[in-house]
Amino acid sequence: MNLLDGKLVSAKIKEDIKLEAAEFAAKSGRKPHLVAILVGNDGGSETYVASKMRNCELVGFESTNIRYDESVSEIELIAKIKEINEDATVDGLIVQLPLPKHIDPDKVTEAIDYKKDVDGFHPINLGRMQRNLPCFIPATPYGIMLMLEHYKIDTAGKKAVVIGRSNIVGSPMSILLARNSNPGNCTVTLTHSRTENLPAEVLEADIIVAAIGKKNFVTEDMVKEGAIVIDVGINRETSTETKSGFKLYGDVDFENVAAKASWITPVPGGVGLMTIVGLLKNTLEAAKGTIYS
Ligand code: NAD
Numbered sequence: 468m469n470l471l472d473g474k475l476v477s478a479k480i481k482e483d484i485k486l487e488a489a490e491f492a493a494k495s496g497r498k499p500h501l502v503a504i505l506v507g508n509d510g511g512s513e514t515y516v517a518s519k520m521r522n523c524e525l526v527g528f529e530s531t532n533i534r535y536d537e538s539v540s541e542i543e544l545i546a547k548i549k550e551i552n553e554d555a556t557v558d559g560l561i562v563q564l565p566l567p568k569h570i571d572p573d574k575v576t577e578a579i580d581y582k583k584d585v586d587g588f589h590p591i592n593l594g595r596m597q598r599n600l601p602c603f604i605p606a607t608p609y610g611i612m613l614m615l616e617h618y619k620i621d622t623a624g625k626k627a628v629v630i631g632r633s634n635i636v637g638s639p640m641s642i643l644l645a646r647n648s649n650p651g652n653c654t655v656t657l658t659h660s661r662t663e664n665l666p667a668e669v670l671e672a673d674i675i676v677a678a679i680g681k682k683n684f685v686t687e688d689m690v691k692e693g694a695i696v697i698d699v700g701i702n703r704e705t706s707t708e709t710k711s712g713f714k715l716y717g718d719v720d721f722e723n724v725a726a727k728a729s730w731i732t733p734v735p736g737g738v739g740l741m742t743i744v745g746l747l748k749n750t751l752e753a754a755k756g757t758i759y760s
Pocket of ligand 1: 607630631632633634635636637658659660661662665678679680681699700701702738739740742
C-alpha cells in the first residue's frame with residue numbers, strides 16, 4: 468500500500484502558489500483576495516472557514532471572513548453577495564455550506580458572480596467543466612485531480628466507481644474522471660443511495676472515490692486487490708482522546724482496506740488538505756484573470 472499523502476502534496480503546491488501570489492502582488496500592487504461568508508455557528512463549518520482563512524495568509528493572500536447570525540434573511544445575504552460581486556478588490560467569493568433551512572443554497576450559489584465563484588458551484592462553471600472549457604472546478608474534486616496528477620497515477624481506461632452524487636463532490640468528480648484529459652479517461656460508474664447491489668459495483672473498481680458521509684461505509688470485502696482508494700468523507704465524532712474534543716473519520720475502513728489498496732488517502736491528511744489547495748489555486752486564477760478576463 469502507498470499513501471496518497473495530502474500533507475506532502477498540499478505543502479508542495481502551496482509553495483508554488485505562494486511564489487505566484489508574490490509575483491502577482493509585485494505586478495499589481497495588491498494581494499489575491501478571498502472573501503468567505505459564514506452563516507451560523509456550525510462547528511464543522513467554523514473549522515473549515517478558519518482553515519481556509521489561515522491558508523490564505525500562509526500563501527500571501529488577503530482574506531476576509533464575513534459572519535452572519537443563523538437568522539439572517541436570504542434577501543440580506545444575497546444583497547451582500549451582489550455588493551461583493553461589484554467590489555473590484557475581491558477576486559474570489561465563497562459561501563460556506565450548509566446554510567440554514569430558510570435559505571435556498573441554489574439561489575445563493577447563482578447570486579455569486581461566476582467569475583468570482585472559486586468554489587466552482589455556479590451552473591456556468593459546472594456547465595463549462597462538463598464541456599472541458601476553462602472554468603473554476605469545485606475545490607474538492609479539483610484537489611483530488613491534483614493529487615492523482617502529482618503521483619502520476621495512470622487513470623486512462625480504468626474503471627472508476629464514485630459513491631455519492633452530490634453537486635459539490637460526487638457528480639463533478641464523475642465528470643472529471645470521465646473527461647478526455649489526464650488524469651481522466653476513466654470508465655465511470657456513479658453510484659448513490661438508490662444503487663442496487665452497490666458492493667458488487669464497487670468491487671469492480673480500479674479507482675474508488677467515496678463521498679457519502681458515513682463512517683467505515685467502504686469495507687475490505689467491497690475492494691478489489693490493488694484498487695486506488697480516495698476517501699472524501701469527513702465524519703466528526705466527539706472524543707476524549709483529542710485536545711479539540713473531536714476526532715475525524717473517513718467513509719473508508721482505512722485499517723482493513725489499506726491492506727488491499729495499491730494507493731489510499733488517509734483521513735485526516737488526505738483529500739481535506741487538497742480541497743484547500745483547489746480553493747487557493749482557483750483564487751489565484753481569479754486574481755490573475757487567466758480563466759475569465
Ligand atoms: P451529501 O450528503 O451531499 O451527499 C452524500 C451522497 O451519498 C448522496 O449523493 C447520497 O446519494 C449518497 N449516499 C448516502 N447514503 C448512501 C448509501 N447508503 N449508499 C450509497 N450512497 C449513499 O455529501 P457531500 O457533500 O458529497 O459529502 C460527502 C462526505 O464528504 C461528507 O462526509 C462530507 O463531510 C465530506 N466532504 C469532505 C470534503 C473534503 O474536503 N474532504 C469536502 C466536501 C465534503
